[in-house]
Amino acid sequence: MILYVDANYLSPYAMSAFVALREKGLTFELHLLDLQKSEQSAPAYAEISSTQRVPAIVDDDFSLSESSAISEYIDECYIGPKLYPLDILSRARARALQAWLRSDLLSIREERSTEVVFLQRSPQPLSAKAQAAANKLFHAAAQLLQPGQLHLFEQWSIADTDLALMINRLVLAGDPVPEHLANYAALQWQRPSVQDWVNLARNIT
Amino acid sequence: MILYVDANYLSPYAMSAFVALREKGLTFELHLLDLQKSEQSAPAYAEISSTQRVPAIVDDDFSLSESSAISEYIDECYIGPKLYPLDILSRARARALQAWLRSDLLSIREERSTEVVFLQRSPQPLSAKAQAAANKLFHAAAQLLQPGQLHLFEQWSIADTDLALMINRLVLAGDPVPEHLANYAALQWQRPSVQDWVNLARNIT
Ligand SMILES: [Ca+2]
Ligand SMILES: [Ca+2]
Ligand SMILES: [Ca+2]
Ligand SMILES: [Ca+2]
Numbered sequence: 001m002i003l004y005v006d007a008n009y010l011s012p013y014a015m016s017a018f019v020a021l022r023e024k025g026l027t028f029e030l031h032l033l034d035l036q037k038s039e040q041s042a043p044a045y046a047e048i049s050s051t052q053r054v055p056a057i058v059d060d061d062f063s064l065s066e067s068s069a070i071s072e073y074i075d076e077c078y079i080g081p082k083l084y085p086l087d088i089l090s091r092a093r094a095r096a097l098q099a100w101l102r103s104d105l106l107s108i109r110e111e112r113s114t115e116v117v118f119l120q121r122s123p124q125p126l127s128a129k130a131q132a133a134a135n136k137l138f139h140a141a142a143q144l145l146q147p148g149q150l151h152l153f154e155q156w157s158i159a160d161t162d163l164a165l166m167i168n169r170l171v172l173a174g175d176p177v178p179e180h181l182a183n184y185a186a187l188q189w190q191r192p193s194v195q196d197w198v199n200l201a202r203n204i205t
Numbered sequence: 206m207i208l209y210v211d212a213n214y215l216s217p218y219a220m221s222a223f224v225a226l227r228e229k230g231l232t233f234e235l236h237l238l239d240l241q242k243s244e245q246s247a248p249a250y251a252e253i254s255s256t257q258r259v260p261a262i263v264d265d266d267f268s269l270s271e272s273s274a275i276s277e278y279i280d281e282c283y284i285g286p287k288l289y290p291l292d293i294l295s296r297a298r299a300r301a302l303q304a305w306l307r308s309d310l311l312s313i314r315e316e317r318s319t320e321v322v323f324l325q326r327s328p329q330p331l332s333a334k335a336q337a338a339a340n341k342l343f344h345a346a347a348q349l350l351q352p353g354q355l356h357l358f359e360q361w362s363i364a365d366t367d368l369a370l371m372i373n374r375l376v377l378a379g380d381p382v383p384e385h386l387a388n389y390a391a392l393q394w395q396r397p398s399v400q401d402w403v404n405l406a407r408n409i410t
Contacts, residue, residue: 050348051305051341062294066308069301076293088281089267096274100256103271103307136256143255 001028002058004048006035009200010114012165013067013102017055019161020071022193024080028057068098071158085153093144094152094159100140101162107133112169118202123173134170138178141167147180150187164188206233207263209253211240214405215319217370218272218307222260224366225276227398229285233262273303276363290358298349299357299364305345306367312338317374323407328378339375343383346372352385355392369393 003021005014021028033039033054040052049056049065056065059077064070075083085091107130115121126134141163144152151160167185171177177185188194208226210219226233238244238259245257254261254270261270264282269275280288290296312335320326331339346368349357356365372390376382382390393399 046344050345051309053305053309062297064297064301066301066304068304069297072300073293073297076296088278091281092267092269092274092278095277096269096271099271099273099304099307100258102304104256104258139251140255 001026002031003028004031004033004045004054004056004058006054007032007039008035008202009197010118010202011054012109012114012162013053014055015114015165015194015197016067016158016162017057017070018197019191019193020067020074020083020158021057022196023083023156023158023191024074024078026074026078026080068095068102071098082155083158085155085157087154090153090157094157097140097144097152097159098162101166105133105137105166108137108166108169112173112175114165114169116173117165117168118198120172126170126175134175134177137166137170138181141181141184142178145181145184147183149180149184156191160188161191161194164194206231207236208233209236209238209250209259209261209263211259212237212244213240213407214402215323215407216259217314217319217367218258219260220319220370220399220402221272221363221367222262222275223402224396224398225272225279225288225363226262227401228288228361228363228396229279229283231279231283231285273300273307276303287360288363290360290362292359295358295362299362302345302349302357302364303367306371310338310342310371313342313371313374317378317380319370319374321378322370322373323403325377331380339380339382342371342375343386346386346389347383350386350389352388354385354389361396365393366396366399369399 003017005011040054046052048058048063051065053065055067056063057070064073071083084094111126111130112123116123164185167177167181171182171185208222210216245259251257253263253268256270258270260272261268262275269278276288289299316331316335317328321328369390372386376387376390
C-alpha cells in the first residue's frame with residue numbers, strides 16, 4: 001500500500017487518508033509530491049491519480065483518489081477498527097459531515113490555511129465572511145457535540161479527525177471558539193495517528 | 206419522505222438527490238426553498254439542515270443533508286435498484302468521482318452555472334483557468350469511459366448523473382467537448398429521472 005501526500009504534509013485531505021490508514025492499522029509507504037514543483041502534474045502521477053490530486057493510494061494495482069473515498073474503501077476492504085460508524089444513521093451523518101467540510105466553509109479554509117495549523121503561520125483577523133462561516137461551523141458542530149462528548153458518534157470515526165482539523169484552524173489562529181468545541185478538537189488532536197501526522201518534519205517555506 | 210430543494214431547481218446537488226430518490230423508486234414530497242429570499246437560513250430549516258444547505262431529506266424523523274450522503278443512505282436503507290456499484294473497486298471509484306465533482310472544477314461551476322444548463326443562459330467564453338479545468342475533466346472522464354460506453358461502471362450509478370451534469374455544463378454552453386463524452390452525457394440526460402428534473406417549471410429571473 002502506497003499513500004501519496006504533499007511533501008509539506010499540509011493537505012488536510014492527505015492528513016485524513018494518513019489517519020485512516022493508521023487507525024486501520026495498515027502498513028504503507030508514504031510517497032511525497034512537491035506541489036510547488038507541480039509534481040502532481042507529472043505524467044507518471046496522472047497514471048495514479050487521473051485528477052492529479054493528493055491524496056491517492058495505490059493498493060496492489062488499484063489506485064484511488066479523494067480522501068473520503070479512500071477511507072470508505074479501506075473500511076470496506078480491511079479488517080480492523082472501523083473508520084465509519086456501524087449505525088446506519090450515524091454513518092449517514094458522518095458522511096454528510098465529511099462531504100460538507102470538503103465543499104463548504106471555503107473562506108475558513110482560505111483565511112485559516114493549514115499553514116496556520118501546522119506551521120504556526122500568523123493569520124490576519126477573520127473577514128466578516130469567514131466569521132460567518134465560523135459561526136456556521138460552530139452551530140453545526142454544536143448540534144452533534146454536547147459538552148464533554150468525546151466523539152461525534154458512538155466511537156471514534158474519521159469524521160472526528162476531519163472536524164477537529166476544521167475547528168483547530170480557528171483555535172490555533174487564536175480565534176474565539178466555543179470552549180467545548182475547542183476541548184473536543186484538542187482531545188481529537190492527541191490521537192496517536194493524528195500526532196504522527198502533526199509531528200512530520202515540515203520545511204518552513 | 207421529504208426532499209428539500211431550491212425553488213428554481215438549479216442546485217446540481219438537489220438534482221442529484223432527486224434523481225437518487227426517483228431511481229430508487231421512492232415516493233417523496235418536494236419542498237421548495239427560495240434561496241433568493243434566504244429561506245434556507247430560516248430557523249425552521251436550520252432544524253432540518255444544520256448546515257442550511259440544499260438538498261436535505263427528512264425520512265420520518267431523520268434529517269440528512271449533502272447529496273452524496275443522501276444517496277448512500279437511501280442505497281443502504283431501501284430496496285430497489287442500486288445507486289452505487291456492487292463491485293468494491295467500482296464503488297470506490299464512484300465515490301471518488303462524486304467527491305471530486307463536488308470539490309474541484311470550481312471555475313467550471315462558476316463560469317458554466319446550472320443557469321446555462323437549465324435556463325439556456327448564454328455564457329461568456331471560458332477563461333483560461335476554466336478551460337484548463339475542462340481539460341482536466343475530459344482527461345479524468347476519458348480514463349473511465351471508452352467510446353460507446355453507456356455507464357461508468359457495470360450498471361447505471363448516481364455517479365453517471367453527476368458526471369453527465371458536469372459535462373453538460375460545457376456541452377450546453379456550446380464549448381468543444383470530446384464527442385464520446387458528449388454522447389455519453391446526452392444519453393444519461395435521457396434517463397426519465399433526469400428528464401423529470403430537467404422538465405420542472407423554472408421561473409426565469
Ligand atoms: Ca494488498
Ligand atoms: Ca440505529
Ligand atoms: Ca419512512
Ligand atoms: Ca471486483
